[in-house]
Amino acid sequence: MDCCQWYSALLLLPLLALPSCQGGRILVFPVDGSHWVNMNILLRELHSKGHEITVLRSSNSWYIKEQATHYNSLTISAPDASPVGQDFFTQFLNRTLDIQMRDRSLLTFLALQREVSVLLTKIHRMASQTLVTIFEDPQIIKRLQGFDVVLTDPTIAEGLVMAHRLKLPVVLNVRWTTSGEGHFAIAPSPLSYIPMTGTRFSDRMTFTQRLLNVIIYGLSLYSERFIISAQYDDLCARYCDSGTDIRTLLQSADIWLMRVDFVFEFPRPTMPNVVYMGGFQCQPAKPLAPELEKFMESSGEHGVIVMSLGTLVQSLPREVTAKIASAFAQLPQKIIWRYIGERPQNLGNNTLLVEWLPQNDLLGHPKTRAFVAHGGTNGVYEAIYHGVPVVGLPLLFDQFDNLLRLEVRGAAKVLDFATMSSADYLQALKQVLEKPSYRRNMKKLSTLHHDRPMEPMQSALFWIEYVMGNRGAAHLRTEAYKMPWYSYHSLDVIAVLLAALLVFIITGIGVFRFLCCMVCKRRKTKRE
Template identity: 55%
Template structure:
């Protein structure tokens, strides 16, 4: 029986009604992101949240590097600043770091590198604290944010502005996290024995000798000193000014409802964790899409030899000219075609097999059947995409966590690492590429990691979205949050219990000795008295 007119109208309006209901039931989310590559994957999550009917506002500065002011997926809240984290800030730092790493390896060069990193971290967090101060001083802005009645704050805790803003607005707090202001995220929330948890920058795995454990401890002390003297006090000063000295920044940082961790245990070394840590490593990965006509034609022209792609990420747009020439010369000797994301001057030794591009569809290229190798700096995004698509890696780490990320792949047999100090020495670069191309174990190991990563009951993005909406539905996730961060350090490590136990044992052990000694002394005194 054909539907009547009213039924037809209802069927036509049904999608609109469902869409309207979806929007009405969507939440309001305030996002305080990081710049650079961190925004790239936060933007992917923003689009996914928008597609589920949520209203998203994004806090940015008027000097924003990556975050556009106009987007169909979010609205922006722009904070006026005089200084920001962008290319002008990062490029001079990277140049100094590359120069130091290319110099002779010595205690002095290590110290110089640490000083440069400490200075960069201090200034980066100084900029963020200034931004937070501007926000909190702007009463109109803060009142506007309160009036919008957000359901939660989603932030990247590598910067602390979003953490403090969530406290000011009294909202549930969710992290899109791998790094926090004081280092690797797990260190702030989960037990982290230094005997098998390698510190960032140490270049160690979870299998350490005695000397390596000593080195790991030294790096732990360095990280603690950096946080205790350079970073933490800056955020605490903002808390003191606007919330009062009784509010500790460290408590705010550790007190987030949910930690969406950008790692999984296919990539990360096994370690203790907590119930409010949800792993979504590779959430940004997806099947590859067809390449543009010109790019596909170039890839297909590689024939049976295939293609190598090279990208050093968001921060490193170009390399020193002599290093770029050595790399280009090595590529020119290969039968493979090469696609290289390079923004500097065209290397004089560039071969006909190499295509220079300002930007590349990295995920789509890694998923192409012609891709044989990925030359990468070791950023989390690129490593996760290489794992997802099962592509072996030759790593050229530049700074911060990149060596440690690549080390995790190397330990699993999927990567070979070169340092900046050796990449242009002799034929090191060419030999590393040829080894990974010709030794089947590299590709086999990466494909095994890819199968492990994909073999999950729920996709990482769907897991992340579920838990974000869980926090909105339940106004937080306090039942998953440990209260350990409220304990003083001596209580956390039960030193007060141990000391009280030792004191009790000491009293029980020595009190009879004191009593007998006193009794013996009394007896001696009486004897002396009787003699007199």
């Protein structure tokens, strides 16, 4: 082969590397709020690769716009008197904080669990009602034909049921399922070293913690069966195959795009169809708006603290914001605080309140010294990506456990909103700012996070196109979900082996007694 031929071959290499699936049709069933933020980033990348995307959205969506350049939308009328909105979550947060501030007893824990159960019941009931609206409308069903794959967030089960109804392969953009942390629904999860969400345990548990972990797992199974799955049972009976339930639909998904990696997550067993894409939404910082850049530079050698409590939290109790504002006012650093609500009266001159902030770009700015965060997965990974240590103020759901994972690795200091004082908050801020180990440990996590053979976004895109090109990925999916629970845990095998052992022992005892009787008879005969 001459030089020209070699050169032509080299030019063709990028074409050979292109994925086999181009221009697929993707049906997206997302979850609103912060979950939509990262799903939308993934959709933009899919659109840039030539895929046609249709997003199912509710008529009362918070963030999912009806008009967008990178997807088509299909708007579904929300159930009447929908109870779940941003105001609802604000009220829910205030109720849970109020409960925690009263005392720290078992009754407090049970009261919190009741609040969460009520919330989950309302969410999943509304989701099942939405699906009935879709399935009973022939025009909508007609518009849902001809897709190649369903991409969904299984925190709510609508997309799973939809994919089963349309007989389409499923890709999950997942951290949470209807019943909890995603791994528990698909992978072996030994409770001896894998903590349940909400326990605030690490992977090194004492005996007492392991005991509590098992009890909470039992409560989780109860909640899954009688609170969550109950909302979908009638739906599955009407529109799915016999014997289908939500857990079966989850375990039959083709690919799980898991929004964590093992820089952050505790080591644990996994499965071949679980693809880790933690931090896929992160990117290098872009230049700030002139007024923000001026504020950052004005901080001098002390730098800036960025504070944001995510998309769901619209306001905090006045006494809590007063504690935070008081601590900030005593620092030499400048503060940018994403804040909505009544301005605290004791706010210092060093604090800038904004209703929205470019979080990723601020965290990537060289003047940023610390990040005050509630512990949502998106914010945690942006902090890891840019190597910024965290002061954690968890509020709801998984946030406590997310921040625990950073604290265990020495990259965060976590406080309890319900019990902290202004002095506690100030001390935590100074500790993270002044103790070099916090920044050093976070920089180490950042280095590990960046040191990978493929960017997480590229990995996610590859596997979505893989499922479309191959009409699924059944060869990567375990068939264990089709087994009865007693077969999965080999209880039937153990029962047979124990029965065989029992028969062997009984037979042995019988033979021994028979031989003893024979010996006794012979001795008696000899004496006579």
